[in-house]
Amino acid sequence: MDKGCVLRVIQVGARVRVGTAETIHEYKGMTEPNHKCQAPKPLTPNDCVTVKNLTAASVLVTGPCGCDFLLWDRTVEEGTRTTDDVGVTTWDSLLDRVRMWTMVRFALNTDIDLWVWVFIIAAAAHLEQLAVAVLWTAEPKPTPFQEYQPKMTLGQVVGSIRKKSLLDDATVEKLDRIAKLRNSVAPFREGDLSRGQYNGRHVFTDPAGLRQLMDDVDAATNVMGQWLQNSGLVTDEKRHA
Numbered sequence: 727m728d729k730g731c732v733l734r735v736i737q738v739g740a741r742v743r744v745g746t747a748e749t750i751h752e753y754k755g756m757t758e759p760n761h762k763c764q765a766p767k768p769l770t771p772n773d774c775v776t777v778k779n780l781t782a783a784s785v786l787v788t789g790p791c792g793c794d795f796l797l798w799d800r801t802v803e804e805g806t807r808t809t810d811d812v813g814v815t816t817w818d819s820l821l822d823r824v825r826m827w828t829m830v831r832f833a834l835n836t837d838i839d840l841w842v843w844v845f846i847i848a849a850a851a852h853l854e855q856l857a858v859a860v861l862w863t864a865e866p867k868p869t870p871f872q873e874y875q876p877k878m879t880l881g882q883v884v885g886s887i888r889k890k891s892l893l894d895d896a897t898v899e900k901l902d903r904i905a906k907l908r909n910s911v912a913p914f915r916e917g918d919l920s921r922g923q924y925n926g927r928h929v930f931t932d933p934a935g936l937r938q939l940m941d942d943v944d945a946a947t948n949v950m951g952q953w954l955q956n957s958g959l960v961t962d963e964k965r966h967a
């Protein structure tokens with residue numbers, strides 16, 4: 727463990743446990759900071775903290791709120807956590823590692839951040855597939871859908887849909903907003919202020935923003951699903967039968 731190292735909080739209370747993807751560190755206690763932040767919050771499991779300073783017995787970490795917590799009296803430092811006692815890789819340890827990798831790689835500090843991020847990526851992929859199907863249906867035939875793979879991002883597909891006036895303006899606007907949100911969260915860009923912004927709200931911290939996003943994803947899904955049904959695209963097999 728070094729300065730700048732990111733640790734995930736595993737347990738707080740009588741024992742404080744924090745870990746990297748490989749190692750768990752255990753302390754006897756934790757000192758709450760004299761919060762100087764806007765939104766004071768105690769550390770909870772799955773928070774990510776950054777090592778600011780360390781001694782043999784204690785470590786000072788910066789929490790998600792930006793304030794410093796002192797973890798004191800180190801008791802044990804466990805070895806590798808990707809395998810169990812007999813050296814067998816376990817699902818729990820691997821999933822911890824997957825979670826840790828995603829959180830660190832994309833600067834996701836909490837479980838809320840992680841799940842919202844996963845939702846944005848998954849929803850954009852889902853809408854992209856529907857949007858490509860809409861575009862394909864309007865193309866000169868016959869290129870089987872399986873072979874129709876325009877190398878386009880959701881934003882570019884939406885651009886083509888807009889040019890050809892295939893969907894109503896409101897749906898195109900929603901898709902455009904979702905594509906921009908998707909591009910703002912991956913790849914991670916340090917200091918990118920557009921990150922997580924959706925329709926003037928921040929989906930990682932504002933529940934109303936997240937609700938709006940989910941409503942828009944559902945609405946766009948329904949419109950495109952109906953559009954594809956109306957255009958006779960039930961399945962590729964049926965269309966080409």
Ligand SMILES: [Zn+2]
Nearest residue numbers: 761763791793
């Ligand atoms: Zn604070």
